[in-house]
Amino acid sequence: MASIKSNLPRRRYDAVIVGAGGSGMRCSLQLAEAGLNVAVLSKVFPTRSHTVAAQGGIGASLGNMSEDNWYWHMFDTVKGSDYLGDQDAIEFMCRQAPHVVYELEHFGMPFDRNSDGTIYQRPFGGHTANFGEKPVQRACAAADRTGHALLHTLYQRNVRARTQFFVEWMALDLVRDQAGDVVGVVALEMETGEVMILEAKATIFATGGAGRIWAASTNAFINTGDGMGMAARAGIPLEDMEFWQFHPTGVAGAGVLITEGVRGEGGILLNDKGERFMERYAPTLKDLAPRDFVSRSMDQEIKEGRGCGPNKDHVLLKLDHLGADTILKRLPSIREIALKFANVDPIKEPIPVVPTIHYQMGGIPTNYYGQVVVPKNGNHAEVVNGLYAIGECACVSVHGANRLGTNSLLDLVVFGRASGDFIVKQNLKDKAHKDLPADAADLPLSRLARIDGSSSGERVQDVANQIRKDMQAHCGVFRKQELLEEGVKKILELDKRRMHVHVKDKSKVFNTARVEALELDNLIETAKATIISAEARQESRGAHARDDYPERDDANWIKHSLFYSEGNRLDYKPVNMKPLTVETFQPKKRTF
Ligand SMILES: Cc1cc2nc3c(=O)[nH]c(=O)nc-3n(C[C@H](O)[C@H](O)[C@H](O)COP(=O)(O)OP(=O)(O)OC[C@H]3O[C@@H](n4cnc5c(N)ncnc54)[C@H](O)[C@@H]3O)c2cc1C
Numbered sequence: 148m149a150s151i152k153s154n155l156p157r158r159r160y161d162a163v164i165v166g167a168g169g170s171g172m173r174c175s176l177q178l179a180e181a182g183l184n185v186a187v188l189s190k191v192f193p194t195r196s197h198t199v200a201a202q203g204g205i206g207a208s209l210g211n212m213s214e215d216n217w218y219w220h221m222f223d224t225v226k227g228s229d230y231l232g233d234q235d236a237i238e239f240m241c242r243q244a245p246h247v248v249y250e251l252e253h254f255g256m257p258f259d260r261n262s263d264g265t266i267y268q269r270p271f272g273g274h275t276a277n278f279g280e281k282p283v284q285r286a287c288a289a290a291d292r293t294g295h296a297l298l299h300t301l302y303q304r305n306v307r308a309r310t311q312f313f314v315e316w317m318a319l320d321l322v323r324d325q326a327g328d329v330v331g332v333v334a335l336e337m338e339t340g341e342v343m344i345l346e347a348k349a350t351i352f353a354t355g356g357a358g359r360i361w362a363a364s365t366n367a368f369i370n371t372g373d374g375m376g377m378a379a380r381a382g383i384p385l386e387d388m389e390f391w392q393f394h395p396t397g398v399a400g401a402g403v404l405i406t407e408g409v410r411g412e413g414g415i416l417l418n419d420k421g422e423r424f425m426e427r428y429a430p431t432l433k434d435l436a437p438r439d440f441v442s443r444s445m446d447q448e449i450k451e452g453r454g455c456g457p458n459k460d461h462v463l464l465k466l467d468h469l470g471a472d473t474i475l476k477r478l479p480s481i482r483e484i485a486l487k488f489a490n491v492d493p494i495k496e497p498i499p500v501v502p503t504i505h506y507q508m509g510g511i512p513t514n515y516y517g518q519v520v521v522p523k524n525g526n527h528a529e530v531v532n533g534l535y536a537i538g539e540c541a542c543v544s545v546h547g548a549n550r551l552g553t554n555s556l557l558d559l560v561v562f563g564r565a566s567g568d569f570i571v572k573q574n575l576k577d578k579a580h581k582d583l584p585a586d587a588a589d590l591p592l593s594r595l596a597r598i599d600g601s602s603s604g605e606r607v608q609d610v611a612n613q614i615r616k617d618m619q620a621h622c623g624v625f626r627k628q629e630l631l632e633e634g635v636k637k638i639l640e641l642d643k644r645r646m647h648v649h650v651k652d653k654s655k656v657f658n659t660a661r662v663e664a665l666e667l668d669n670l671i672e673t674a675k676a677t678i679i680s681a682e683a684r685q686e687s688r689g690a691h692a693r694d695d696y697p698e699r700d701d702a703n704w705i706k707h708s709l710f711y712s713e714g715n716r717l718d719y720k721p722v723n724m725k726p727l728t729v730e731t732f733q734p735k736k737r738t739f
Pocket residue numbers: 165166167168169170171188189190191193196197198199200201202203204205206293294316317318319353354355356365366367369370373374404406505506537538539540552553554555556557559
C-alpha cells in the first residue's frame with residue numbers, strides 16, 4: 148500500500164502517555180517535572196478516568212494503627228497471587244509503598260486522619276500481620292473515595308508541572324518501525340474526527356482495564372481494553388489474560404461496586420439462613436479472605452441453595468451493626484450507592500451483593516521499570532525499545548493469579564513513578580526522534596476506512612453485547628473445558644462478525660458511534676486473549692477456577708501465559724520466583 152503518513156498532521160514529543168488515570172498521571176508528573184515535553188492523551192477528561200471510582204484504599208505498611216512491615220506485605224501479595232506473581236517486582240512494590248504514599252501525602256492528598264495526625268488505615272482482604280496470623284490495618288484511605296482524592300491530587304500537580312493534556316483524544320494504533328521499535332501513536336481527535344501522528348521517543352500505555360468485555364462489571368464504560376488491542380495488533384503478546392478478578396460485592400443486578408472497605412470496617416456476609424458463612428470457608432480471616440476465595444465461597448452458597456431473594460441468586464452484606472456514625476463518616480458513598488442502586492439504607496438493612504467482574508490481573512508484559520518485554524531469540528524478556536506500559540493494562544506481574552485489594556492503586560503509583568524515573572534517566576532531550584516508517588498510519592487508516600466505507604451490516608452494539616454475553620456465560624467464576632471450548636468458538640465467530648459492522652452515521656464531529664466501532668476491535672482482542680488462555684490452563688489457581696481441574700498444578704503450571712493475536716496462538720514464560728534481596732517464598736497450599 149502506498150504511504151499515507153505524509154498526508155497526516157504530525158506532532159513531536161519527548162514522551163506520549165496514553166491514559167490519564169492514576170498510573171498515567173503519576174508517570175507524566177515525573178516526566179514533566181524533569182523538564183521533558185510530555186503529552187497525555189485521554190478519551191475522557193483526566194479526572195473521569197476509572198481511577199476516580201476507587202473506593203477502599205491504597206496499601207502501604209505504614210504501621211500507623213497496628214504493627215506492620217513491607218516483608219509481611221510482600222508475603223501476603225505473593226500468597227494472594229497464588230504464587231504466580233513475579234517476586235522481584237512484588238518486593239520492589241512493597242518496599243516502595245510507604246515512600247510513595249508519604250509522597251502523595253506531601254502532594255496534598257486528603258487522607259483520613261487518626262487523632263494523632265497520622266494517616267488512617269483500615270483492614271482489607273488478604274492483608275495480614277506476621278505471615279497470615281491475623282488481619283492488619285494497611286489500607287490508607289480517604290473515606291470511601293480514595294481514588295477520587297488520588298486522581299484530583301495528581302491532576303492538580305500535573306497542571307502545575309505544565310503537562311500537556313489531549314482531552315477526548317483516542318489513540319488508535321502504535322507506530323513500530325522496521326527494527327520493531329515504537330516511535331509513537333496514531334490518534335483521533337474525537338471532537339473533529341481528525342487523525343494525527345504523535346511522534347515520541349518514549350510511548351507509555353496507561354489505558355486501564357477491559358472490564359467491559361463482560362456483561363456484569365464494576366468498570367466504567369470507557370474500559371474497553373484499548374491498550375491491549377493496540378499491543379495485540381502490533382504483534383505484542385498479552386500475558387496471563389485468563390486471570391480476571393470477581394469482586395465479591397457488586398450490587399446484585401446493578402454491578403456497582405461496594406468496597407471491601409465495608410468488610411474492613413467490620414461488615415459481614417450472610418446467606419439466607421442468616422449464617423456468617425465465611426467462618427466455615429476461612430476460619431482465620433473470615434470475610435477478609437482474598438477476593439478469589441470469598442467470591443468462590445459466595446458462589447458455592449448460592450449453588451447449594453442458600454442464596455437470598457426470590458431467585459436465591461445473591462447473598463447479603465450486613466453493616467448496620469457498625470452504627471450510623473461510622474457509616475456516615477467512613478462509608479458515605481457506599482450508603483449513597485446502596486440507596487440509589489439497591490433501594491436499601493445500609494444503616495438499617497443489609498445490601499444484596501453478588502460476585503462481579505472487577506479487575507484484570509493480566510495485560511501487556513513489562514519489567515518493573517515499565518518497559519514492555521517480549522520473548523525473542525531464546526530470551527523471554529527482550530525489551531521493545533520505546534514502549535512502556537503501566538497500571539491495570541500492564542502485567543509486571545505483581546498480582547499474579549489474584550490481586551489483593553488496595554494493591555492496584557499502589558501499583559499505579561509505584562510503577563507510574565518508577566517508569567517515569569527510568570525514562571528520565573534515558574536523557575531523551577539529547578536523542579533525536581527516529582524516522583517514521585512509510586506505513587506508519589496504514590493500519591489505523593484502514594480500520595477507519597472499513598468503518599466509514601460500510602454500507603450495510605450488523606450494529607456495533609449487537610456484536611459488543613454478544614461478546615459480553617458469551618464471556619459471561621462461558622468464562623465465569625467457575626470454568627470447565629466444554630463450556631470454554633464452546634466459548635472460544637463463539638468468540639472467534641464474533642471476531643469475524645466484527646469485520647462487517649455497519650455504522651450509519653458517517654459524520655466526523657463527535658461521532659461516538661465511530662468511536663464505539665473502533666473500541667469493538669479492542670474488546671475482541673481482549674476477549675480472545677482471555678478465553679483462549681483460560682481454555683488452555685488446565686488447573687485452578689487464584690481467580691481462574693476450573694470445575695474439572697480443581698487443584699493447583701505447580702509441576703506444570705507455574706508459568707505465565709502469553710497470547711499472540713496473530714494465529715491466536717499461546718506461548719508461556721517462567722515466573723520469576725527470585726526476589727531482589729530476600730529468600731523465595733515457596734508455593735504452599737493457600738488457607739486463610
Ligand atoms: C469501582 C472500582 C473501585 C476500585 N477500588 C479500588 C481500591 O479501593 N483500591 C485499589 O487498589 N484498586 C481499586 N480499584 C482498581 C483500580 O482503581 C484500577 O485498577 C486503576 O484505577 C486503574 O488505573 P489506570 O491508571 O491503570 O487506568 P484508568 O484509571 O482506568 O485510566 C485509563 C485511562 O486511559 C485512557 N484511555 C483508554 N483508552 C484510551 C485510548 N484509546 N486513547 C486515549 N486514552 C485512552 C482513559 O481515558 C483513562 O484516562 C477499583 C476499581 C474499580 C472499577
